[in-house]
Amino acid sequence: MPDIIDFRTDPSHYRHWRVEYDGDIANLYMDVDEDGGLFDGYQLKLNSYDLGVDIELADVVQRMRFEHPEVKVVVMQSGKDNVFCAGANIRMLGGAAHAHKVNFCKFTNETRNTFEAAEADSGQKYIAAVKGACAGGGYELALACNHIMLTDDSSSSVALPEVPLLAVLPGTGGLTRVTDKRKVRRDLADVFCSIEEGVKGKRATEWRLVDEVVPNSKFADAVQARAKEFAAASPKNAPEKGIALDPLNRxxxxxxxxxxxxxxxxxxxxxxxxxxxxxxxxxxxxxxxxxxxxxxxxxxxxxxxxxxxxxxxxxxxxxxxxxxxxxxxxxxxxxxxxxxxxxxxxxxxxxxxxxxxxxxxxxxxxxxxxxxxxxxxxxxxxxxxxxxxxxxxxxxxxxxxxxxxxxxxxxxxxxxxxxxxxxxxxxxxxxxxxxxxxxxxxxxxxxxxxxxxxxxxxxxxxxxxxxxxxxxxxxxxxxxxxxxxxxxxxxxALTGMEANLRFAGPETMETRIFGRLTAWQNWIFQRPNAVGEDGALQRYGTGVRGQYNMQRV
Amino acid sequence: MLDLINVSYDTQIPNNVGLSSDKRVLKALEKWHPGYINWWNDLIPDNFQQSLVYLRTAVSVDPKGWAKFDYVKMPEYRWGVLLAPQVEDRTIPCGEHAGEAAWQEVPGEYRAMLRRLIVIQGDTEPASVEQQRFLGKTAPSLYDLRNLFQVNVEEGRHLWAMVYLLHKYFGRDGREEADDLLRRSSGSEEAPRMLGAFNEETPDWLSFFMFTYFTDRDGKMQLESLAQSGFDPLSRTCRFMLTEEAHHMFVGETGVGRTIQATCEAMVKAGIEDPYDTDAIRALGVIDLPTIQKKLNLHYTLSLDLFGQEVSTNAANAFNAGIKGRYMESRIDDDHKLHGDTYEVWDFEDGKLVRKEVPALTAINMRLRDDYTRDASGGVGRWNKIIEKTGIDFQMKLPHESFNRKIGVFADKLFDPDGKLLTGAEYDAGMPDWLPTHADGDFIQSLMVPVYEPGQYASWIAPPKVGIDNKPGDFEYVKLHMA
Missing domain, CATH: 3.90.226.10 (2-enoyl-CoA Hydratase; Chain A, domain 1)
Known part of the structure; x- marks a missing residue:
């Protein structure tokens, strides 16, 4: 375990992401190093992530804006064959202290917001090109992109399996973006969030979970074509080059x-x-x-x-x-x-x-x-x-x-x-x-x-x-x-009081994520049904299911 | 009263599940049927479709006499839905529900898990037919051609078996999954089969035999563990599939054995003692033993990958749920719950291979893989007996399970077939001796010429000891349709 968690990084230190720049398009590959976890005790299999992975992503997004302002479209995709991203690493969550979980979720939420806002703020539009399993936090990554493309290979799907599988919520904006951003009908959203295997193919567009579904053999071409089209349509008056963000002296x-x-x-x-x-x-x-x-x-x-x-x-x-x-x-x-x-x-x-x-x-x-x-x-x-x-x-x-x-x-x-x-x-x-x-x-x-x-x-x-x-x-x-x-x-009590008093006035998707969704998630993160010794998070991976107190609170 | 032993032919789909009185499922299956026939017709070359093939067809699930042999054109084969007889008062054999009455309907809480297992199993069945689609053109004999087709039609029937379960128990989702089983296709760019090993073409007959011996044996182990399922219809389906699967193992084992036999006999006849005198041996029109070993190395290790990660949550979940048991679960003497038990698996720590105790529940895959390795080593011993009898000094063996792996702790690391960790240079240097090279492939391909005369065999393979259904040596197993 590192002495302190350092948020300063740069491409020469990345272990989980890489970017290929192609004029006004950047191809961003998530290729998580299994053995590159921030802490001991878990492996980041199947492009699952922990805080360390997200710190790099936040850095990528930041540098994209300052160092590569020429970029108009960013294509987020997997560097692995059969998986887009399996979401937050469950063993990491199961083993983490409550405070770390909460801080992890907050930071990942902030990072999602920052690339989601990149189109409006910086003229950089994010496309999620989803091939392979895209579950939980993986779909939440895609949800925060401005456009989601899903391949139709009859097995790739998008899913939010947290409730049935882990007894927690898709808490990195998942539930909120499904209803508030994608505007999925609430009954269909209810179905979607209750099935482990998610939704694939045409139904994913019919349910508004993705923007388009593309035949598998044409997927890579279609993604690049869409990226070019978006880049061409971008009103951004892009400079040729950016500035370097040198390491912070601290x-x-x-x-x-x-x-x-x-x-x-x-x-x-x-x-x-x-x-x-x-x-x-x-x-x-x-x-x-x-x-x-x-x-x-x-x-x-x-x-x-x-x-x-x-x-x-x-x-x-x-x-x-x-x-x-x-x-x-x-x-x-x-x-x-x-x-x-x-x-x-x-x-x-x-x-x-x-x-x-x-x-x-x-x-x-x-x-x-x-x-x-x-x-x-x-x-x-x-x-x-x-x-x-x-x-x-x-x-x-x-x-x-x-x-x-x-x-x-x-x-x-x-x-x-x-x-x-x-x-x-x-x-x-x-x-x-x-x-x-x-x-x-x-x-x-x-x-x-x-x-x-x-x-x-x-x-x-x-x-x-x-x-x-x-x-x-x-x-x-x-x-x-x-x-x-x-x-x-x-x-x-202070945390609760302050968070309530700070955000007077109207709700937005963002306040709903940081207020409603996060608060519920943090409540669940304290409940035995999720984190108790016999709870679903602790038992995940053992083969034994979580044991629930069936009383509704 | 429903006759659950003998197959009923009162619907288009032979079955012993009372389809004629289950209108909903019958309708669903009949709707699926044309797609299946299209899949079959598009797959197998047309002249073979028109040929009369001496095939066995299941007519009963009575172990004493379940099949009858006759000539049939493959598209007219009676693919049916057959479940082994229900065992009275069967209980769930393992996991947290062990001892409770077996489920006759899908338990809601395990619906997704069950469906996923059935879909993955179902996806492999048609995949192998697709992989083997071109082999008929280079069959070394009519006997082998017939065996190929037998395996193919039965894999097709296994697809039916899984589709029946999807239609019967999984509602609309099940029907969609059943359609997708026909939509995906081996090696397809559009929608490949779910497991990597099933997207590789089977390029030649030795590969086919190795595949049926090693990869179908993985299928057998999976079926064995699904036959232990607490979901009774799945258990019954798999138990009957195992009856057919035995023939596929037989085709594989005897196919490799006959290939070895031909090589050894040719060597003896030509007075060659050194099994590594490759050029001289190959000049005899047979496949040298080291090349057969290389093929073995390849197919065995690919098959090991099918068992997944050493430590697996999915396998643990399925076992604990009582949906998938261990090999011979009912004969294992423990509490069948595995809480607190451990199992030894390989791990890789600090640059070294180590054995490590892990919770037995999470090592379900590994246990099955170990059972598989034991099961697979039997035939290798029998192959060595064939070699031994001819006096040639050579032994086939299973490579170490770390060799050539793409999944699990050994993935992306370089080992030799004895399990020794290697540098990149050492590995590159050894590779041509361990895995088939393109040149080996070219040579094997050069031997793949069809032999369609009854009783005749290609040079590289010996005739079988006994014919199918006790037919004589010159029996015309396939009456070829010559367009």
């Missing part, structure tokens, strides 16, 4: 602190919290899109997004006991705004667009992080525009008010920008401010009128942008008491 200290170039994570074990400091830009913003491109992965927001993304993932998987994440920032708000202005002014430039889209994903990653989230707007901070978005993602915000003795940093302020009013919607498709002011939409308008103003505590508080503003007299004590109180609550 130092992990003995105390668990993590240092990147713009992000610092300080760890306070006794208080069970991590403080994430975001630093503002150290130089001036590039003059134009060409200069931005020339900077490659060193431009401010791309660097910040990558580092913050990695920090969040690292904390989620490797620091389970740090129950509270406190965000703070230090730097020059004007420079932050200059950096983001360049991005917004060039939003139709591929790289600026990719960076903005990436920030959207990082913010969403924060939204669904099961830790108490708090932001401290201190003197010298630079919560402006895109960075201020963090303030509206967290559960509470504390802001310094007025002068603090012995503190010569600039007085704390918040600056709003267009970034806070549209480009970074939450999973519920509303902006964070819209969600915040669900009952008082006029407050969003009031806040909008303040765009560009450096709002100090009094105004920020009046506008409802912060939870509390405290002056020098109260700050230290109030913050301490909040942190101590928070640390005393049950982590489970």
């Amino acid at each position: 130092t992990i200290g003995e105390d668990g602190s993590v240092t990147y170039s713009l992000v610092e994570v300080a760890v306070e074990r006794d208080g069970r919290r991590a403080t994430i400091t975001l630093h503002g830009p150290d130089g001036d913003a590039p003059a134009d899109a060409a200069a931005l491109t020339a900077l490659g992965d060193r431009s401010y927001f791309l660097r910040l997004a990558r580092e913050l993304d990695d920090a969040i993932l690292h904390l989620r998987l490797n620091e389970m006991e740090l129950g509270l994440l406190a965000f703070r920032s230090q730097g020059d708000a004007a420079k932050v705004l200059a950096e983001e202005k360049l991005l917004f002014d060039n939003a139709d430039h591929w790289l600026a667009n990719e960076i903005l889209q990436y920030w959207k994903r990082v913010m969403k990653r924060i939204d669904v992080t099961s830790r108490s989230l708090v932001a401290f707007v201190e003197n010298g901070s630079c919560f402006a525009g895109m960075l201020a978005e963090v303030l509206f993602a967290v559960d509470r915000t504390y802001m310094m008010e007025g002068d603090f003795e012995g503190d010569n940093r600039p007085v704390a302020s918040i600056t709003l920008s267009q970034a806070n009013f549209g480009p970074f919607p939450m999973a519920n498709d509303l902006t964070r401010l819209e969600t915040r002011f669900l009952g008082e939409p006029e407050r969003v308008e009031a806040a909008k009128e303040q765009i560009g103003e450096a709002l100090e505590a009094f105004d920020a508080n009046e506008l409802g942008l912060v939870t509390y503003a405290f002056d020098d007299v109260d700050w230290e004590d109030e913050v301490r008491i909040f942190l101590e109180e928070r640390a005393s609550f049950s982590p489970d």
